Amino acid sequence: MISEQTNVHSSEVTDPILSIQNASVTYDDGESYVLNDVSLDIGRNEIVGVVGESGSGKSMFAETILDAIPDPGILEGRVVYRPDGGTEIDVLEQSDEGLRSMRWEQISMVFQGAMSSFNPTMSIGDHFHDTLDAHDADRTAGMERARELLSDLYLDPERVLASYPHELSGGMQQRALIALSLVLEPDILVMDEPTAALDLLMQQSILILLKELREKYDLTMVFITHDLPLVAALADRLAVMYAFDIVEVGPAEEIVDDAAHPYTRALLNSTPSLNAPLEEMRPIEGQSPAPINVPDGCSYHPRCPLATSECVRNDPAFETPSPNHAAACFHWEEAREEIALNYEDLLEHPSERPGGEDR
């Protein structure tokens, strides 16, 4: 087991509720890394957005938090959970029983596609009953909380509890799933692409509701998505993943205004925006590496316009563009000067993105 943090960056958190330390996930007897020595602290009551292209390891990161890596993946490293006023819990050292009670009661997860999370033959109310019963929670108090949560999410509690999943729209299902994930009063909500199947207006209203829930229930949230501008409007901090590792982390506003890693700048420039002329929209050239084929040195170097022989040879350590902002790039200063950002106002006007109305 790895106990020392070797890949630390300076995006520091004063009161971390969760520390992921040197987490690695391998398949094929260690041949392919799908998470490579990732460390991140999550602050109490913070919303952290984890972003990156498809296949960059975001889901592996989410699953690491609850020791839920699909078999036969091997997870190494440490995940420390610090309940408010309680003793530290080493998540990866928990027994199956310990993990079972921790999931939902302390750390809850919501995945993309509510339809596949709900049992189609059970009403939404039965899902709440089952969850409360499985954790020996008081049904009366639990259902009272369920009704309150459903109202917080602008759903009619009685109607939704009596409905079967297919009787609800996609947006209603996803909100009901968020309510279900919060019914046992967890401290932390981890969401993996929770709004990806929804139209942009519904995505945005769910994000506003999540912010309200964070305030009301003192929640900490980890929101995983490929959609950087979407989560930038919600998150306090962003962590950007490339090729199974975090390459940049910092305050959301700072990352959107002036990202320091060439990959993050490319990701921002590849975002559709009505404000930017079409010819300025640049998809990121090349392909992100497969797990068995991660380049030596900086893994982004084959796609990076600023790469030098140093980037081919050496893995860059984290640099600190500002005290709470870290980027693993030898050339972050040049990146800021030479890779112009071509979008505007994404934080203020996310609905102006193409597809915002009718996706």
Ligand SMILES: Nc1ncnc2c1ncn2[C@@H]1O[C@H](COP(=O)(O)OP(=O)(O)OP(=O)(O)O)[C@@H](O)[C@H]1O
């Ligand atoms: N069960 C598995 N066995 C082996 N490799 C896997 C398994 N699940 C995922 N992977 C690989 O792990 C890598 C990271 O996958 P992950 O799902 O974490 O990416 P992601 O960033 O969440 O992508 P997406 O947005 O497409 O879900 C991918 O290359 C994927 O092919």
